[in-house]
Amino acid sequence: MQCPLRSKDGQEILIAYVAGTLSPEVAFAVEQHMTLCSACCALAERQRELWAALDVWSSTPVPPDFNDRLYARIAAEKNPWWRQWTQARWPGAWRPALPVAFACAALLTAFLLKEPPAQNDATSPALEAPQIEQVERALDDVEMLKQLGLTPARANSSREEI
Amino acid sequence: MHFRLSGLFWAAIVLSASLAPPMAAQGRHGAGMGRRPRAERSGARNTPIEDFERMSPDEQKKALAKLPPERRQKIEEQLQTLKNLTPEQRSNLMQQYNRLNELPPGRQEAVRNALKKFGNQAPERQQAMRDELRALAPMTPEERQTRMGSPEFRNNYNHNEQQIIKDMSDLLPRN
Numbered sequence: 001m002q003c004p005l006r007s008k009d010g011q012e013i014l015i016a017y018v019a020g021t022l023s024p025e026v027a028f029a030v031e032q033h034m035t036l037c038s039a040c041c042a043l044a045e046r047q048r049e050l051w052a053a054l055d056v057w058s059s060t061p062v063p064p065d066f067n068d069r070l071y072a073r074i075a076a077e078k079n080p081w082w083r084q085w086t087q088a089r090w091p092g093a094w095r096p097a098l099p100v101a102f103a104c105a106a107l108l109t110a111f112l113l114k115e116p117p118a119q120n121d122a123t124s125p126a127l128e129a130p131q132i133e134q135v136e137r138a139l140d141d142v143e144m145l146k147q148l149g150l151t152p153a154r155a156n157s158s159r160e161e162i
Numbered sequence: 163m164h165f166r167l168s169g170l171f172w173a174a175i176v177l178s179a180s181l182a183p184p185m186a187a188q189g190r191h192g193a194g195m196g197r198r199p200r201a202e203r204s205g206a207r208n209t210p211i212e213d214f215e216r217m218s219p220d221e222q223k224k225a226l227a228k229l230p231p232e233r234r235q236k237i238e239e240q241l242q243t244l245k246n247l248t249p250e251q252r253s254n255l256m257q258q259y260n261r262l263n264e265l266p267p268g269r270q271e272a273v274r275n276a277l278k279k280f281g282n283q284a285p286e287r288q289q290a291m292r293d294e295l296r297a298l299a300p301m302t303p304e305e306r307q308t309r310m311g312s313p314e315f316r317n318n319y320n321h322n323e324q325q326i327i328k329d330m331s332d333l334l335p336r337n
Binding site: 131132134136137139140143144145147148149151 | 209240295
């Protein structure tokens with residue numbers, strides 16, 4: 001018999017030999033070969049030790065709700081916290097309204113920022129405070145316009161106004 | 163559906179961001195005269211003078227304190243002169259001021275120069291030009307042009323005076 005370790009699926013033959021699944025003729029041939037081949041003999045011995053270890057190993061019992069918990073955890077990772085939050089607080093029928101509400105709020109905010117309410121003349125003069133240089137220029141202009149004399153005089157208000 | 167609504171939300175955010183002006187732009191306005199958007203009040207614009215007068219005495223004092231004493235005194239006198247006007251006189255003066263400031267910058271300067279030249283004329287010539295402007299006031303722009311191009315106009319006023327009247331006619335009401 002050719003050494004199984006030199007063939008493509010030789011290891012499988014040795015594993016099957018240890019497991020006792022080979023036909024008696026093939027098993028005999030392997031036994032005969034192992035008397036001459038220390039490598040195959042060592043591999044078969046390690047395989048026997050592995051089987052022996054597996055025979056004494058006992059697996060931890062799986063809890064009955066394992067699958068349910070696993071699927072719940074997978075679902076939780078797919079669902080981010082903010083979606084869980086909205087799902088918990090917004091009934092299903094109202095949930096689609098939430099983005100619309102946020103959109104309206106954003107537009108309203110933008111509108112208010114773009115068109116600030118008219119300042120009350122009496123309450124917030126400081127916000128409208130002109131630069132003093134502007135006042136100075138305006139007063140100079142007004143003084144020149146006054147000298148022009150197109151404004152009706154006090155005692156002559158019946159005169160045409162300009 | 164959910165995807166579309168989320169898209170709407172983000173579209174609104176983007177739209178809002180593009181509509182909203184920068185916060186800094188909503189602070190105090192720039193110093194450029196005539197460029198500052200002013201609040202409309204009863205159809206009339208607030209002039210810087212009116213804005214100043216609406217400030218509290220403390221704020222006025224603080225603003226004036228930035229100026230040298232002579233300029234401060236001049237402003238105080240000019241403000242006092244305005245206070246002594248009747249509401250009608252004051253209103254007319256402010257209307258003229260607003261008309262001046264609504265002109266393009268180049269025209270504004272031309273009118274200011276004309277006003278200065280007007281002040282340098284002899285009193286009787288000032289009165290003649292004043293009367294001419296009063297006569298032009300109720301006319302339409304076309305009638306004013308016709309009048310200022312007429313031989314009578316050219317005979318009554320020298321070239322300098324004609325130019326002064328033409329420039330100052332920008333201050334007249336637009337009929």
